[in-house]
Amino acid sequence: MNINQIEKQVDTKQQEVQFSGTVYAKLGEQEFLKSYGLANRSEEIKNTGDTRYGIASGSKPITAAAVCLLVEQGKLSFDSKLQDYLAEEFPNFDKGITIHHLLTHTSGIPDYFDEDVMDDFEELWVKHPMYLIRELKDFLPLFQNEQMKSKPGSEFHYNNAGYIVLGLVIEKVSDMAFSEFVQTYIFDKLGMRNSGYFELDALPKNCAIGYLEKPDGGYRTNVYSLPAKSASDGGVFVTVGDMMSFWEGLIAGKLFNQELVSVYLTPHATIDKDDDFYYGYGHYIEANEKGINRQILMGYDPGVNFRAVFYPESGLRVIVCSNLSDGAYDMITEVQSVLK
Template structure:
């Protein structure tokens, strides 16, 4: 009798594995078919689909420079906007692992010569990482009207928000902003004695081979980067270049990267290659409820689907991007676009609903 039960159990496992394999092959085929249907008129950029730490699909569409008809290729670097925040968060959490920062102490322990003493006395690293500090946004009207050549170092962004009062009592609510991640970058500099950009290069990008991820100088010679094109800069909604709205990375936004580099970042983070297991789990644990999802430390945690999706999105004039890591099925999707039409969002929605069906709201 016991042998018969073991036999039935074995048969069940085999059938289950076969069904799982067939379903996976069907999904992979549906993904390929969807990517075949995309046209440069509706989506301009690159889409990478990873599975079990290997690249399953990588497709390019459209031009990195429309005027000169330069096609996007797999090595094209895209502005990744707020995905930059995840780099900054990992940088801070490395210092936490080393015992060099306390996430719950006032940031005045790590920053000096800052004009707003209340911020130093009442705001913590935890609050900066979770957008609950009450700091101001930085990419508003003052930034848009300013000369972007002035932003060479993190400190150059401080006049955009450092003298302003906090929007609310720290820790009392969630409000997405960029100023807090500039402060996190300054903490990295003050604690390590290194330039923020050099620290990320040495501690994150170089060790895992993210060779194409850079904080580019806007007046430098930057090869194979995608120019951004926006439909929101002209009244007639015709495409316009966004170059006068771009500056060097701030800690909150502005890095350039490739789809393959972001895939390296995603799989290394998931496999505890950037942070140890305990710190990675701390980063990925939901801390606050934000607009539609939850937030960990510098990372979105989307629980609206049958499996949790972690990652980050980014957007600006002429920029749309998203990194998604599906926790159960081991798919990773990187979407980088140099158009700000709805193309990226439609691609994102396809993958979220195809890989992990959206849960019904009760």
């Protein structure tokens, strides 16, 4: 890894896109870590390698790992029916929906933020104030009485509500709050000391505030753009180092056995076969007849942008967290262009 070359190109790209966040690349024993921009614009606090960022749907791989933990414990199976675990009423849900369907976005259930219908996440909070969304059950009025979109297993359709439902299943089966279960069985186990499911109006120290650009070129925070507390479908706060610990610990079998690790990393749902693009459990996969090229994690919310790529053959791992709405893709693409 040519650190100087990476830094030069990443610095140039940062200036071009005005990236705010942290870039972390690892190849063998070599590492590149650099932060840009401000975690708190009002107080002029800089982003650092220890800054905790929200990662939006980059949280879904963590929820999927929590499900695998319960499968290993014998408390759940991927073929388990949703209707056998939850007491909440879902009057229009198909009785054949399984945990596997929910993990792979093939359940066909209605989403609370349907990108086919909506393009502005903030529209959600007109009728359902975001400051009231603090527990998983608070999301239910947004989707539980809606009609199915498709038959379970018939097609891939990205679905946040499915991961809310998975979080509720985890709570039911473990008899623990979702965030408590993840903290105990994933974060504590892997030494992810700076990660957590926090409330946006009560953030602990070292958390980057998410910012959205205003029409006049200034910025506003995302406190009115997202649910008050991060949930099982997104919004967990991590450092880049903690996220690296999560992935390395997972593939090393520190969370669950290697058989389940293999299932976790397997392409399960086809997104675009022509582009070799698939979905595993909680994350995207680029694969072809030769095998898996890379595992891809991503997340986007207003004021949040996250990308991570892991190449199983070369061992290259890159994580980019941003506290703006874009920029992570540009930065991770630049690093890959140098190293892959």
